[in-house]
Structure formats: C-alpha cells, structure tokens
Amino acid sequence: MEPKRRQTDARLEIFKQACREYGLKITPQRVAIFQEFHGSAEHPSAVMIYDKVRQDYPHISLDTVSRTLTTLNKIGLAKEVEFSGEARRFDPNLDRHHHFRCIKCGHIVDFNNEIYDSIVIPEELKMKYTVLEKKVCLEGICDRCRAGD
Amino acid sequence: MEPKRRQTDARLEIFKQACREYGLKITPQRVAIFQEFHGSAEHPSAVMIYDKVRQDYPHISLDTVSRTLTTLNKIGLAKEVEFSGEARRFDPNLDRHHHFRCIKCGHIVDFNNEIYDSIVIPEELKMKYTVLEKKVCLEGICDRCRAGD
DNA sequence: ATGTTTGCAAATAGTTTGCATCCAG
DNA sequence: CTGGATGCAAACTATTTGCAAACAT
Numbered sequence: 001m002e003p004k005r006r007q008t009d010a011r012l013e014i015f016k017q018a019c020r021e022y023g024l025k026i027t028p029q030r031v032a033i034f035q036e037f038h039g040s041a042e043h044p045s046a047v048m049i050y051d052k053v054r055q056d057y058p059h060i061s062l063d064t065v066s067r068t069l070t071t072l073n074k075i076g077l078a079k080e081v082e083f084s085g086e087a088r089r090f091d092p093n094l095d096r097h098h099h100f101r102c103i104k105c106g107h108i109v110d111f112n113n114e115i116y117d118s119i120v121i122p123e124e125l126k127m128k129y130t131v132l133e134k135k136v137c138l139e140g141i142c143d144r145c146r147a148g149d
Numbered sequence: 150m151e152p153k154r155r156q157t158d159a160r161l162e163i164f165k166q167a168c169r170e171y172g173l174k175i176t177p178q179r180v181a182i183f184q185e186f187h188g189s190a191e192h193p194s195a196v197m198i199y200d201k202v203r204q205d206y207p208h209i210s211l212d213t214v215s216r217t218l219t220t221l222n223k224i225g226l227a228k229e230v231e232f233s234g235e236a237r238r239f240d241p242n243l244d245r246h247h248h249f250r251c252i253k254c255g256h257i258v259d260f261n262n263e264i265y266d267s268i269v270i271p272e273e274l275k276m277k278y279t280v281l282e283k284k285v286c287l288e289g290i291c292d293r294c295r296a297g298d
Numbered sequence: 299a300t301g302t303t304t305g306c307a308a309a310t311a312g313t314t315t316g317c318a319t320c321c322a323g
Numbered sequence: 324c325t326g327g328a329t330g331c332a333a334a335c336t337a338t339t340t341g342c343a344a345a346c347a348t
Contacts, residue, residue, distance in 0.1 A: 025322050025327065038241050043257040045236040047312080061330045066313070069239050078239040081248075081257065082284070085237030085313085087194040087337060089230040090218050092187050099230075100278055108192040108230065109278075113271055119285065122262055129249055129258075130295060133288040135231070136268065140280040174302060174347050196337080210305045215338070234338085236312060 011038050018075050029053075029060055033068045034077075043081050082137050098135050102142035109142065160187050167224050178202075178209055182217045183226075192230050231286050247284050251291035258291070 015034045019026050032053050037044060046066040053060055072078035083089075086106060098116050100109045116136045125131065164183045168175050181202050186193060195215040202209055221227035232238075235255060247265050249258045265285045274280065 043238045045238045081238040083232035088234030089192045090227040131289040137286045139282040
C-alpha cells in the first residue's frame with residue numbers, strides 16, 4: 001500500500017488533464033514545478049519553488065517557474081495570495097474596517113460592516129498566535145472595471 | 150466657517166504630537182507627506198504619494214516618502230496593507246480557508262473555521278461589485294516568533 | 299551645537315519582455 | 324513538423340543602504 005504516492009499521482013493527473021484542456025504542453029519542468037508547488041505547506045513564491053526544483057533540474061530558469069505559477073493561477077490550480085506581488089501600500093484609515101480589492105485594477109475599497117466587526121477569533125488560534133489584526137478580505141471586480149468590459 | 154481645514158489641522162496636530170512623543174523631527178517633507186497621505190481615499194504606495202507631493206516640493210526624493218511611510222506605520226498613524234510589498238506568493242490550497250500571517254517572519258498559515266466560512270457578503274456590496282473570493286485575514290505574531298523573543 | 303533627516307547614488311530583489319533554440323504533441 | 328515552451332539576457336520596477344550635506348531643535 002502506497003497511499004501517499006497514490007494521492008500525489010491523483011493530483012498530478014488533475015494537472016495533466018487541465019493542461020490538455022487548456023492546450024498546454026506537459027513538460028518535465030511544469031511537472032516538477034507542479035509537484036513541488038502542490039506538496040508545499042507554505043505559500044511559496046517563485047524563488048522558493050525555484051530553489052527546490054533546481055536541486056533536481058539544475059538548468060531550470062526562474063522565469064519558467066514564475067511563468068508556470070502564473071499559468072497555474074490562470075487555470076485555477078493555484079491562488080495568488082491576496083495583495084502579494086504589489087508595491088507596498090498604506091492605509092490611512094485606522095478605524096476598524098474591511099477590504100474589497102479589485103483583481104483587475106488593484107483598487108482597494110474600505111467598507112464597514114458591523115457583523116464582520118464582531119467575528120470572534122477561535123480559541124485554538126488565540127492559544128498559538130498573538131492576533132493583532134482581523135479583517136475580512138473580499139476580492140473580485142469593481143464597478144468601474146465591470147463597466148469597462 | 151472652515152470645517153474642512155479645521156479637521157485637517159486637527160489631524161496634523163495629532164501627527165505633530167506623535168512626532169514629539171517619538172523624538173521625530175517635524176520637517177516640511179514629513180508634514181507634506183502626512184497631509185497628502187492622510188487625505189488620500191486610496192491606499193497609496195510610496196510612488197503615488199511621491200508623485201503628488203512632488204508638485205509642491207519638486208526636490209523631495211522617493212526614499213524620503215518611502216521612509217516616512219514606514220515611520221508612520223511604526224508610530225501607528227498608518228497601517229501597511231496586508232501582504233503588499235512582498236513577492237508574489239501562491240496558495241496550493243484551493244479549498245475554502247482563511248489566513249493568519251505573521252508580521253515578523255511573513256509566514257502564512259491556513260486555517261479552517263466553519264463560522265468564518267458562513268459569513269455573508271452584504272447586499273450593497275453585491276450590487277456594486279462582483280465578489281469572487283472572501284476570506285478572513287488575521288495578522289499577528291506566530292508561535293515561533295513569539296518564542297524567539 | 300548636534301544628531302536626526304534628507305537627497306543622491308549605488309546595490310539589491312523581483313518581475314517582465316524579446317528572442318533564438320528546443321521539444322511535446 | 325510546428326507552435327508553444329524554455330532559458331538567457333536585458334529592461335524595468337520597487338526597495339534598501341551608505342554617506343555627505345542640510346536642518347530642526
């Protein structure tokens with residue numbers, strides 16, 4: 001019995017199937033990147049994946065990793081971490097509020113919501129971490145970008 | 150009656166008071182940056198502020214803006230937008246989940262919570278925006294960083 | 299007077315683009 | 324075979340650091 005490998009293979013099969021659907025070629029680099037990415041418990045950046053994959057594929061380039069992660073994001077097998085990859089931005093609003101971010105134009109809208117304000121931090125998290133900030137993050141398409149389509 | 154200016158001045162006074170408390174000098178550049186920043190409805194990056202302040206202070210440098218925003222963040226008059234300023238990162242976990250991020254080491258932890266899963270998007274937001282993703286974002290200090298102090 | 303802050307320049311880091319070569323289908 | 328993918332180099336963007344000069348206190 002090899003449950004771990006079996007599961008990995010199942011995921012890999014999903015990836016390969018997705019490639020076929022989207023007309024993407026199944027290259028050794030893509031397979032290696034996907035395996036490394038999918039097995040990661042962190043939320044890796046291109047460089048993190050690059051450093052690991054390079055151990056097996058010394059000739060792989062960082063752009064290939066970068067492009068592949070972008071591709072995985074496009075075909076729905078990866079989700080870009082909210083706000084990462086953008087320039088540092090600062091919020092002058094110090095009151096409790098929440099964020100909606102447009103994935104097209106990057107615009108961030110503050111909004112208030114009493115129900116969101118009152119959500120409680122789970123006990124098991126409180127034990128392990130010091131939580132300094134809580135906020136609901138919504139993402140989608142803003143009115144202006146929706147109109148511009 | 151000048152309600153708008155009066156309010157601006159009140160905020161400026163808070164800033165000046167904070168500078169005195171923290172032993173920071175009140176320079177024309179800092180005042181200009183603070184005014185521009187505080188009046189901004191966006192969530193500006195250093196470059197955005199730079200471009201505006203430069204209209205009045207052509208000699209100001211981008212680093213000064215960058216450093217001042219970092220300073221404002223430190224003394225609690227600005228809040229860095231979660232995850233911004235970091236390299237693009239990707240999440241292999243496609244299931245619904247939420248994020249805790251350590252502000253010291255940048256580590257992102259996934260966690261599940263049924264109550265968080267069931268939060269509802271307010272009607273007025275649904276009307277205006279197409280919401281594709283919702284997630285609770287917590288920030289603080291993780292167990293490892295807390296132990297390392 | 300003096301110690302912080304500023305502005306410039308250089309260094310660093312991450313991402314993107316163009317292009318010739320390579321290879322999966 | 325052929326079009327998409329790769330790897331390299333260069334361009335770009337954002338940020339950080341060192342340092343001499345400037346200036347707030």
